[in-house]
Amino acid sequence: MHLVNDRYRCGPFPLAIQNRWAYRVALAGGAVALVVVALHLANRATLDLRLFDLAAGRSVAGWASALGFALAGLTALAAGLGDRSLRAWPAAAAIMLAFSADDVAMLNERLADLGDRGLALLVIEPLVVLAVLAVFVLVARTVRGIPRALVLGAILALAVAQAASSAGFLLEHAPLALGVLVVLEEGAELLVAALLLGAAVAPLLARANTMLLRQRRLGQSTQGRACLMTRPPSASTLNSTSMANVGSSTAS
Numbered sequence: 001m002h003l004v005n006d007r008y009r010c011g012p013f014p015l016a017i018q019n020r021w022a023y024r025v026a027l028a029g030g031a032v033a034l035v036v037v038a039l040h041l042a043n044r045a046t047l048d049l050r051l052f053d054l055a056a057g058r059s060v061a062g063w064a065s066a067l068g069f070a071l072a073g074l075t076a077l078a079a080g081l082g083d084r085s086l087r088a089w090p091a092a093a094a095i096m097l098a099f100s101a102d103d104v105a106m107l108n109e110r111l112a113d114l115g116d117r118g119l120a121l122l123v124i125e126p127l128v129v130l131a132v133l134a135v136f137v138l139v140a141r142t143v144r145g146i147p148r149a150l151v152l153g154a155i156l157a158l159a160v161a162q163a164a165s166s167a168g169f170l171l172e173h174a175p176l177a178l179g180v181l182v183v184l185e186e187g188a189e190l191l192v193a194a195l196l197l198g199a200a201v202a203p204l205l206a207r208a209n210t211m212l213l214r215q216r217r218l219g220q221s222t223q224g225r226a227c228l229m230t231r232p233p234s235a236s237t238l239n240s241t242s243m244a245n246v247g248s249s250t251a252s
Contacts, residue, residue: 011216013209018202019146025201026150029068029194036061037187044179054186057106061186068193069100072200076139079203086203088138095132096196099189121169129162139199147202154195161188 039060043052054061073096080089101107133155140151164185171177 011209011213013205013212015145018205018209021205022147022150022198022202024198026195026198029197030191032064032068033187033190033194036064036190037183040183040186055182061190062103062106065186065190065193066100066103068190068197069096069103072193072197073097073100075197075200075204079200079207083207086142088135088142089200089203091135092139092196095135096193099193118169122166126162126166129158133158136196143199143202147199150195150199154192154199157188157191157195161185161192164188 037054039052040054043049050056051059052061053059056062073093075093076089076096077093080086080093083089136151136155136158140148140155143151161184164181168178168181168185171181
């Protein structure tokens with residue numbers, strides 16, 4: 001399969017730059033996830049405000065997760081749209097944008113409340129996550145190095161989040177265990193968004209590199225044609241012109 005990071009090792013965004021920015025963006029997103037979790041823990045120990053509660057809707061955690069998934073989805077869409085070798089990226093982008101919408105509207109929780117919560121959390125949700133993981137595996141096959149490691153990390157984090165969600169339903173009457181599982185689930189979801197955003201930066205930079213290199217080559221070829229058209233005459237051409245002028249003067 002075509003590997004996007006092997007396309008160009010030159011240009012303004014070579015492989016090293018792609019990997020470096022993927023790592024930096026993922027690291028920044030991970031730092032945000034740690035800050036949100038720390039705010040939740042400090043809030044539970046002091047003020048216990050809903051604004052900083054990981055499990056509450058319309059909270060700092062929900063907004064951070066929604067923003068992270070939205071950025072990751074838009075970046076993945078920009079990187080893979082129109083590129084046949086990156087067909088898995090638009091599918092992943094649609095999933096991430098759906099995650100973002102779910103964090104804003106809390107669709108998952110509302111659907112679970114309408115029907116059998118146990119069926120939704122223990123059967124339907126795990127099956128959906130398995131389908132999502134299959135798409136992310138296809139995404140991981142289009143990159144390598146640091147971006148692939150980030151996608152694989154996101155796969156692991158999403159599996160942990162789903163396991164914590166299912167376990168939380170089974171242990172909802174154990175407050176201490178439930179509190180630990182909430183931190184694990186929501187923190188893992190924040191980490192998924194951060195890792196996927198970092199991974200999507202690499203193919204986006206590769207695509208930008210492609211466009212810039214094409215423009216540079218087009219400019220060089222155009223300049224080369226202009227140079228050929230305006231090239232000074234050679235010595236043989238000058239000699240031929242001089243002899244012709246001498247002959248015409250003699251004849252006159």
